[in-house]
Amino acid sequence: MNADTPCPAASVLLIEDDRKTVAYIEKFFEETPIRITTATHGTQALELAVSGTWDCIILDRRLPGMDGLTILTHLRAKNIQTPVLFLTTMDSIHDRVRGLRSGGDDYLVKPFALTELSARIKSLLRRHKLPLNTTRLVFEDVEVDLLSREVWRAGVKLYIQPQELKLLEYFMRNPFVLLSREMLLQAVWDIDFPIRTNLVETHISRLRERLGRDCSPLIHTIKGQGYMLRNQ
Structure with missing residues (x-):
């Protein structure tokens, strides 16, 4: 599987408050089997993340109402193990490590290439289906x-x-x-x-x-x- 491989069918929750970024991502995936649902406010996003069944969540760090790390902490506390990809401008080593240690599965820094975002989503979907006890x-x-x-x-x-x-x-x-x-x-x-x-x-x-x-x-x-x- 590579960046040109067709995306598997998946339901993705995009938690992002920048309208241009949302439109950029939605347009790229509109002709693929990946279905994008968007939340732009932290509190609304948490409700959707908890109540919906998602194959993957794309999560910004800076959001109105509730920041991305808090959202992820709530999800993991409820034992919701949906794979989470951080998509953010916060690019320091400390930020990356903190995001991954909080339960994030991957970390992509803005600005980003849509082909790389697609490849990372596909990788997360593959990894999520791979049991941790795989030998x-x-x-x-x-x-x-x-x-x-x-x-x-x-x-x-x-x-x-x-x-x-x-x-x-x-x-x-x-x-x-x-x-x-x-x-x-x-x-x-x-x-x-x-x-x-x-x-x-x-x-x-x-x-x-x-x-x-x-x-x-x-x-x-x-x-x-x-x-x-x-x-x-």
């Missing part, structure tokens, strides 16, 4: 057995060190999602504060070597933004 992950010709801690590519068993395997697992649970260096540090190394280190770069380089330089590349560098697992 076998597959992407293209790569297979990971999380019980035996074994990895194969094109049927060939690979030697992967523990931290590289943890990194690969995170990528495979988040295909077609732009993962920033900070997100990888937090998820794989539990580092959620600014730090000067080449941990991410070093381990991604090693992981690419393990997966085979002569094979089709799967982990792509998005210059100035981060990394993405994709098939082209």
